[in-house]
Amino acid sequence: MKLKVLIFAVISMLFLSNCQQKPKDDSIKANYLDFSKRDDQLTGGIKMIPIKTPKGTFEVWTKTVGNNPKIKVLLLxxxxxxxxxxxxxxDGYFPNESIEYIYYDQLGSYYSDQPNDNSLWTNARFVEEVEQVRIALGLDNSNFYLMGQSWGGILAMEYALKYQKNLKGLIISNMMASAPEYNAYAQNVLAPQMDPKILKELQDMEKNNDFDNPKYSELLFEYYYTEHVLRMPQAQWPESITRCFKHINPNVYVYMQGHSEFGITGNATLKNWDIKDRLKTLTVPTLSIGSKYDTMDPEHMKWIANEVQNGRFLFCPNGSHLSQYDDPKTYFPGVIKFLKEVDNGEFRKGN
Structure with a gap:
């Protein structure tokens, strides 16, 4: 009889414990799309945030999707x-997990102000811009996750190196920590995989500074981008990506990156960027994402995860540079797992 009473007591305690935990999760889910107490209800989450710069004050565009007081992901x-x-x-993955995320067009990008002043396009100024956006949105180290893809990964790493005290988690998606090593990978590993005739034609145009030749971008999209940027025939690319490329600000892109994703060209300001020796100072939980067919070396991204003090590597075996589109079955579960484990205090590096 005493044994039955003891078993019943244990079962009751487990049941009550589960009941106490569920309302917390259910409350976040129930209020995820509730804008009634927010000041951006009328705009559907859109806020134009004023940014102070050495050249005056400009506005940048942001749009918040969902409500989650513990997980807020700013996308770079x-x-x-x-x-x-x-x-x-x-949009097809985060809402179902009640993850709040913030779209954001950096200064110079399509939905934000686009001042015509190259002195604004520096890593340091962009870092301060992100910090102003963070403050304006009320993000702090109890909820603030910073996620950067490609150049956004550079910006995310630079921000974390200065302001990691403000972060709950960091996600570096498809970006190496060294532009010279990125260039070397493009030239020594990926370029030789191309048809030699196509490669020579591209290299000749680059040598002649013939970047405005329509043939240059045509060849890149057909033979390089569909292999290493987004692994689909271009006609099948998602409309959002086609629209994104249509909205590019070439002035900012060429000034900092060069003329294409085929390595950093000319005198682009990012050409010598390298923060490899500083990564070991990062203590914030960090997820580094690399893909098999990426323009970036996945082994380098794995190295990043081991170099930071609290890192994890996510490998996308079917992905390229935009692996959220060509390997979503690996990409999104890995990102969501990271966010949930950091939030629950269950994150362990390397697993």
Whole structure:
């Protein structure tokens, strides 16, 4: 009889414990799309945030999706000079997990102000811009996750190196920590995989500074981008990606990156960027994402995860540079697992 009473007591305690935990999760889910107490209800989550710069005050575009007081992911797009539109695949995954995320067009990008002043396009100024966006949105180390893809990964790493005290988690998607090593990978590993005739034609145009030749971009999209940027025939690319490329600000892109994703060209300002020796100072939980067919070396991204003090590597075996689109079955479960484990205090590096 005493044994039955003891078993019943244990079962009751487990049941009550589960009941106590569920309302917390259910409350976040129930209020996820509730804008009634927010000041951006009328705009559907859109806020134009004023940014102070050495050249005056400008506005940047943000759009918050969902409500979750514990997980808020600010998305840093690539380029530089592309748009938040490259992240639109997230709409199909994050809401179901009650993850709050914030689209954001950096200064100079399509939905934000686009001042014509190259002195604004520096890593340091972009870092301060992100910090102003964080403050304006009320993000802090109890909820603030920063996620950057490609150039956005550069910006995310630079921000974390200065402001990691403000972060709950960091996600570096498809970006190496060294531009010279990125260039070397493009030239020594990926370029030789191309048809030699196509490669020579591209290299000849680059040598002749013939970047405005329509043939240059045509060849890149057909023979390089569909292999290493987004592994689909271009006609099948998601409309959001096509729209993102249409909205690129070429002034910002060429000034910082060069003329294409086929390595950093000319005197682009990112050409010598390298923060490899500083990564070991990062203590914030970090997820580094690499893909088999990426323009970036996946082994380098694995190295990043081991170099930071609290890192994990996510490998996308079917993905390229935009692996959220060509390997979503690996990409999104890995990102969501990271966010949930950090939030629950269950994150362990390397697993």
């Amino acid at each position: 797009h690539g380029g530089p000079g592309l748009t938040h539109e490259l992240y639109e695949a997230f």
